[in-house]
Amino acid sequence: xxxxxxxxxxxxxxxxxxxxxxxxxxxxxxxxxxxxxxxxxxxxxxxxxxxxxxxxxxxxxxxxxxxxxxxxxxxxxxxxxxxxxxxxxxxxxxxxxxxxxxxxxxxxxxxxxxxxxxxxxxxxxxxxxxxxxxxxxxxxxxxxxxxxxxxxxxxxxxxxxx
Amino acid sequence: xxxxxxxxxxxxxxxxxxxxxxxxxxxxxxxxxxxxxxxxxxxxxxxxxxxxxxxxxxxxxxxxxxxxxxxxxxxxxxxxxxxxxxxxxxxxxxxxxxxxxxxxxxxxxxxxxxxxxxxxxx
Numbered sequence: 001x002x003x004x005x006x007x008x009x010x011x012x013x014x015x016x017x018x019x020x021x022x023x024x025x026x027x028x029x030x031x032x033x034x035x036x037x038x039x040x041x042x043x044x045x046x047x048x049x050x051x052x053x054x055x056x057x058x059x060x061x062x063x064x065x066x067x068x069x070x071x072x073x074x075x076x077x078x079x080x081x082x083x084x085x086x087x088x089x090x091x092x093x094x095x096x097x098x099x100x101x102x103x104x105x106x107x108x109x110x111x112x113x114x115x116x117x118x119x120x121x122x123x124x125x126x127x128x129x130x131x132x133x134x135x136x137x138x139x140x141x142x143x144x145x146x147x148x149x150x151x152x153x154x155x156x157x158x159x160x161x162x
Numbered sequence: 163x164x165x166x167x168x169x170x171x172x173x174x175x176x177x178x179x180x181x182x183x184x185x186x187x188x189x190x191x192x193x194x195x196x197x198x199x200x201x202x203x204x205x206x207x208x209x210x211x212x213x214x215x216x217x218x219x220x221x222x223x224x225x226x227x228x229x230x231x232x233x234x235x236x237x238x239x240x241x242x243x244x245x246x247x248x249x250x251x252x253x254x255x256x257x258x259x260x261x262x263x264x265x266x267x268x269x270x271x272x273x274x275x276x277x278x279x280x281x282x283x284x
Contacts, residue, residue: 027184036180037173040236044172047235048165073244080245098180102242107176109240111202111266112209113231115274119210122275134271138263141244142251149248 026094035095039103043072047108058124062117065110066137072109073141076101077148085156164224171232175205179237194258195246198239199266205238206270210277218282238270 026032047068054064079101083093114137121130179201186197212230215221243266250259 025184025188027181027188033177033180036177040173040176041169043176044169044232044236048168048172048231051231069240069244072241076241076245077248102180103173103176105241106179106239107172107236109242110235111238111240111243111270112205112234112274114240115202115206115270116209116213116230118271119275119278120213123278134267137240138244138267141240142247142259142263145241145244145248146251 032094032098035098036103036106039099039101040107041103043104043107043109047110051113056117056120058117058120059126061129061133062114062121065113065117066133066140069109069114069137070140070144072105074144074148076105076109077145078152079105079148081149081152082156085153164227167228168232171228172236175233175236175238179239183242193250193253193255195243195250195262198243198246199262199269202238202243202266203269203273205234207273207277209234209238210274210279211281212277213274214278214281217278 050068051064054067056062056064080097083089083097083101087093089097114134118130118134121127121133182201183197186200190196209230212226212234216223216226243262247259247263250256250262
């Protein structure tokens with residue numbers, strides 16, 4: 001309530017346009033939720049058909065989730081780095097981030113199925129595979145996201161130089 | 163029909179993650195990505211319960227596909243978790259990065275196992 005005494009009408013906004021925009025945070029706007037939802041449909045569909053193509057039997061390495069998670073981490077790293085280099089987080093860049101990043105990569109990759117596969121591997125007596133799957137996925141995901149960031153900044157630098 | 167419901171559930175999960183993650187980050191500005199960790203652990207716990215209901219209580223597997231592959235899959239995220247670990251390293255916080263990477267893994271697997279075990283025990 002700093003300066004409330006100096007302003008005889010402190011309840012009124014100083015700039016009505018700014019206030020109207022700031023009134024509703026990004027994540028509560030129907031439009032941004034719609035972009036995340038649309039990306040979520042695409043991401044879930046790609047993961048669903050990936051799991052259909054390479055189903056997990058509970059005993060061997062869960063290739064579908066493994067490849068999906070690493071690919072999604074790489075794409076998210078590339079996307080966020082590329083968008084950040086192309087300009088501020090507004091307009092089409094914000095919509096692309098919500099659609100392809102938060103919705104698309106977020107729903108394409110999954111932590112819950114990953115955890116369940118590790119649990120089922122353990123339950124079926126493949127503790128070694130479960131531990132290796134967990135650690136290789138986590139380390140691989142971090143490397144993939146980092147490689148994505150490096151790739152996007154390298155492409156951007158080449159474009160700026162030429 | 164199952165496929166359509168799964169895709170809609172996945173998209174709903176993604177929106178739930180977006181709203182929860184943004185609300186938490188708005189309220190508590192911490193270096194450690196608590197929101198994503200919480201989302202991944204709770205989603206894994208829920209999937210453990212769903213898998214338990216199918217494995218031990220004879221519930222139809224369609225439930226696990228729609229709510230598990232769909233909702234839990236869209237709600238939890240591996241890509242954001244990996245990205246946030248990289249960001250912690252880039253911000254010269256390797257300890258937090260390690261805690262985030264290993265902590266998410268251990269807690270999510272433990273949560274999923276707990277969900278499965280809870281259904282089995284009941």
